[in-house]
Amino acid sequence: MNEPVIECGNLSVELGGTRVIDGLTLTVYEQDFLGIVGPNGGGKTTLLRVFLGLEKSYGGTVHVFGSPPGSYPERMGYVPQRLFFDREFPVSVRELVLMGRLSHKKLFRNYDRADREKADEALRLTGLERLSSRRIGTLSGGELQRALIARALAGEPRLLLLDEPTANVDPGMKITIYDLLDYLRKSMTIVMVSHDTGMISRHVTRIACLNCTLDMHEPGSSLGREALDSLYRYPVDVIAHLGQSGSQPEKSPHDADGNA
Amino acid sequence: MLTEMLEYEFIRNALIAALLSSVACGIIGTFVVVKKIGSISGGIAHTAFGGIGIAYFLGISPLAGVIPFSIASAIAIGLLNRRSKVAEDTAIGAFWALGMATGIIFIGLTPGYAPNLFSYLFGNILTVPSFDLWMILLFDIFIAVVVILFYKEFLAICFDEEYAEVSGLKTTQLYLLLLCLIAIAVVVMMRVVGIVMVIALLSIPAAIAKSFSRSLPVMMLLSIMFCAVFCVIGIWISFLLDIASGAAIIIVACIAFMLLQLVTAIIAAMKRSVI
Numbered sequence: 001m002n003e004p005v006i007e008c009g010n011l012s013v014e015l016g017g018t019r020v021i022d023g024l025t026l027t028v029y030e031q032d033f034l035g036i037v038g039p040n041g042g043g044k045t046t047l048l049r050v051f052l053g054l055e056k057s058y059g060g061t062v063h064v065f066g067s068p069p070g071s072y073p074e075r076m077g078y079v080p081q082r083l084f085f086d087r088e089f090p091v092s093v094r095e096l097v098l099m100g101r102l103s104h105k106k107l108f109r110n111y112d113r114a115d116r117e118k119a120d121e122a123l124r125l126t127g128l129e130r131l132s133s134r135r136i137g138t139l140s141g142g143e144l145q146r147a148l149i150a151r152a153l154a155g156e157p158r159l160l161l162l163d164e165p166t167a168n169v170d171p172g173m174k175i176t177i178y179d180l181l182d183y184l185r186k187s188m189t190i191v192m193v194s195h196d197t198g199m200i201s202r203h204v205t206r207i208a209c210l211n212c213t214l215d216m217h218e219p220g221s222s223l224g225r226e227a228l229d230s231l232y233r234y235p236v237d238v239i240a241h242l243g244q245s246g247s248q249p250e251k252s253p254h255d256a257d258g259n260a
Numbered sequence: 261m262l263t264e265m266l267e268y269e270f271i272r273n274a275l276i277a278a279l280l281s282s283v284a285c286g287i288i289g290t291f292v293v294v295k296k297i298g299s300i301s302g303g304i305a306h307t308a309f310g311g312i313g314i315a316y317f318l319g320i321s322p323l324a325g326v327i328p329f330s331i332a333s334a335i336a337i338g339l340l341n342r343r344s345k346v347a348e349d350t351a352i353g354a355f356w357a358l359g360m361a362t363g364i365i366f367i368g369l370t371p372g373y374a375p376n377l378f379s380y381l382f383g384n385i386l387t388v389p390s391f392d393l394w395m396i397l398l399f400d401i402f403i404a405v406v407v408i409l410f411y412k413e414f415l416a417i418c419f420d421e422e423y424a425e426v427s428g429l430k431t432t433q434l435y436l437l438l439l440c441l442i443a444i445a446v447v448v449m450m451r452v453v454g455i456v457m458v459i460a461l462l463s464i465p466a467a468i469a470k471s472f473s474r475s476l477p478v479m480m481l482l483s484i485m486f487c488a489v490f491c492v493i494g495i496w497i498s499f500l501l502d503i504a505s506g507a508a509i510i511i512v513a514c515i516a517f518m519l520l521q522l523v524t525a526i527i528a529a530m531k532r533s534v535i
């Protein structure tokens with residue numbers, strides 16, 4: 001068995017008096033690609049924030065790399081939901097990606113040649129080399145999303161956390177992002193929050209459904225319609241979860257129903 | 261006309277003061293604009309008046325009173341903003357008025373008339389003594405050195421504070437350090453435009469520079485340049501028309517800002533009509 005990367009025991013989080021995560025127990029192992037689906041306000045982003053050490057008030061236990069969250073910033077890569085920053089900020093794509101090296105740098109040490117090389121590599125991997133000197137305000141939604149992934153990769157993370165990386169991205173670009181994740185999962189542990197229930201099931205090794213409480217689906221199991229309906233409270237696709245079949249995705253019989 | 265102006269020592273001093281303080285103004289103004297902390301900076305500036313009042317009362321140099329007071333208030337506003345549930349504008353509003361009130365009370369308690377109080381509130385660059393020029397230069401160097409040392413951290417917290425925290429930065433401490441630099445920049449600008457109007461000069465040159473810049477250092481250099489140009493034109497107009505220099509500088513900056521907005525809007529409209 002691979003080493004555990006994230007261990008949560010009976011985790012509960014309250015935001016503004018509302019319990020958004022209740023009694024969650026979850027272990028993410030090295031080389032896992034965990035997909036977390038669930039309705040808006042179901043606590044998905046909050047869960048990532050707990051792992052990152054951004055959300056500090058919670059009940060229960062959380063260990064990331066065997067320590068409290070936030071202990072190893074240089075091992076974490078984070079791709080937030082975009083547009084939480086000013087798109088008119090005077091910064092180039094390369095500078096944005098270079099900020100991913102921050103967790104490896106001491107105070108008073110500027111980015112050096114090695115950092116620039118790491119940033120360039122991340123830009124190559126995400127196909128953004130040609131755009132590297134452009135101002136971020138000139139990028140399209142999908143390009144910006146890839147730039148945020150590049151920033152996370154520049155820090156050479158062992159654990160990559162992505163929050164809705166395919167929201168507001170056109171369909172062609174979604175496939176590119178999933179292809180990239182398929183490549184990255186070989187070298188790092190990935191936890192991804194998504195609305196994309198149909199797409200996600202073909203790429204991840206495990207799926208968790210989070211709506212305050214957690215419903216875990218191991219490889220080979222199928223997420224039943226009743227379970228999903230009760231989770232979302234409106235009809236959604238049934239996901240046949242086929243396990244480690246990311247390379248040869250099999251279409252689930254219900255996938256053609258169309259995503260709600 | 262210009263040569264006639266330069267024959268006066270007070271004009272020469274005023275121009276040197278304007279150019280020197282533009283350095284602090286451009287560097288710090290850039291952060292104020294990209295981090296969108298204009299109102300907090302305005303709060304720090306007005307709170308500084310309390311320091312002037314206390315200095316008057318104690319009979320010490322206003323500079324000696326205003327620097328510790330405005331740095332303390334910057335930290336207090338910043339902490340209140342971060343560590344409590346008080347809404348940001350409430351905290352700023354309270355400190356803004358508290359500083360002014362403290363200033364007025366202490367000035368009232370001081371026997372006699374406070375003659376050059378007006379110059380701290382609204383600036384009077386034409387009365388800058390040579391000693392102040394050295395002080396401004398010293399503060400410029402201090403601000404520049406701190407910004408160079410913490411450049412990558414300041415860039416990170418201004419661009420995406422959450423990611424900076426994920427990267428392990430002590431974001432609250434860095435934010436407080438930035439607010440302290442703003443407090444120092446306010447003191448530098450106090451002579452030029454006064455604490456009431458300083459916020460305009462901290463934000464307008466940088467706001468104009470932002471649309472022409474592809475990186476933060478470029479934006480800083482352009483802000484310094486715009487700030488210096490506004491100050492020099494303002495001083496020239498104030499000399500010409502015999503009006504208050506601080507107000508003249510601010511009006512020049514505001515007119516330039518509005519003209520730029522107008523031109524941008526016209527260009528955008530023309531582009532649309534071509535398509």
